[in-house]
Amino acid sequence: MAEKYIPFLKEEIEKVIEQYPTPFHLYDEKAIRENARRFKKAFGWNEGFKEYFAIKATPNPYLMKILKEEGFGVDCSSEVELELARRVGMRGEEIMLTSNDTPASEFHAAKQLGAIINLDDISHIDYLEKNAGLPETICMRYNPGDLKQGNLIIGHPEDSKYGFTHEQIIEGYRLLKNKGVKEFGVHTMVASNELDPDYFIETADVLFNLIVEVHQKAGVKIRFANLGGGVGIPYKPGQKPVDLEYVSAGIRKLYEEKIFGNGLAPLKIFFELGRAITGPYGYLVAQVLHIKKTYKNFAGLDASMANLMRPGMYGAYHHITVLGKENEPRNRKYDVTGSLCENNDKFAIDRMLPEIEPGDVVVIHDAGAHGHAMGFNYNGKLRSAELLLRENGEIVQIRRAETAEDYFATLDFKSLKDFKA
Ligand SMILES: *Cc1c(COP(=O)(O)O)cnc(C)c1O
DSSP states (O other): OOOOOOSSOHHHHHHHHHHSOSSEEEEEHHHHHHHHHHHHHHTTTSTTOEEEEETTSOOOHHHHHHHHHTTOEEEEOSHHHHHHHHHTTOOGGGEEEEOSSOOHHHHHHHHHHTOEEEEOSTHHHHHHHHHTOOOSEEEEEBOOGGGSOOOTTTOOGGGOOOSBOHHHHHHHHHHHHHTTOOEEEEEOOOOSSBOOHHHHHHHHHHHHHHHHHHHHHHOOOOOEEEOOSOBOOOOSTTOOOOOHHHHHHHHHHHIIIIIITTTOOOOEEEEOOSHHHHGGGEEEEEEEEEEEESSSEEEEESOOTTTOOHHHHHOOOOOEEETTOTTSOOOEEEEEEOOSSSTTOEEEEEEEESOOOTTOEEEEOSOTTTTGGGOOOGGGOOOOEEEEEOTTSOEEEEEOOOOHHHHHTTOOHHHHHHOOO
């Protein structure tokens, strides 16, 4: 099986470990920037094209600043994420709020920042108007129901909690137009971790058809179409990444026909990808604590599901490299585990690997999105540090590891003294 690329050598990472103990997440700035530029270039034909990085994937302000410099905005889905964007210096249309079951305070915060608000439900029109006032620009999230197949992770669109129905969204544009809203967008997202490039072209088709219909039925000219997130990454060696140039060419063809052809240009194309922006360029680095041989062979790491939950939660595949043993035969079978008191705390089950010994450094690939971000404190586990490999080869810490004091920060031990049990 082909090995996956790693942007550092064993000796280099051993030096890093002396300063920053394992486990930690490490992101590759150069690769993230190159990927961002390639994405933008692929859609260079579309004036106003913008990617709003879904910060829930990797909410680190240093990465956000890098992506901002590359011309990206951010997609937020909570008040704290909006605050994070604010602290990175983002404002106005650099920020999109795509949330659901949205509290008033979140609409308020988005409005204060001048962010683009993406409504999830027709009832939110009144709710937003009452609680924050309607902004000049509004986007709505479309749930195409049976007009589009969802993918495995998101499931059938009709069962999904997100978005307006077809009838509701057309009514929504009429309502908002009457209420004086001036600029309109449309959004949809019906896939997650999808590797089929045609899927995204079909999604654009669904939205472009809707844009034509909204113009006919509600007299509204939509200014931007947000195609959502959900572009997958090749977690398994041998899988093919989504060819963004191909996706762009397919969308461009539909744009010429349906948008330009119906006099609805210009229309800006937006995405709000998370995983495809940083996922492949982040690595969880851990060390082997124990090799245990019972009915199976277990390699116990100093990392756990608290550092990367996807394998335990979804049975997701993450490739594992034992550093320095890349050229040894993968002829031993291991369950690679963490130390949580949960039997699903496994990074891999029945994985063929070279023979592992305690002290080996293990790299878990594709942990750059929905990795550290999904961390938690169950079992008193502390979230790990995040490091950045800069373009000049330097390693900087962009988030320190949690300490026990962080874990205790929400508890008041002073009052405990007076508390009678
Ligand atoms: C999670 C999410 C994204 C990002 O998804 P990825 O799979 O990381 O690309 C984008 N938009 C919305 C609304 C989301 O919920």
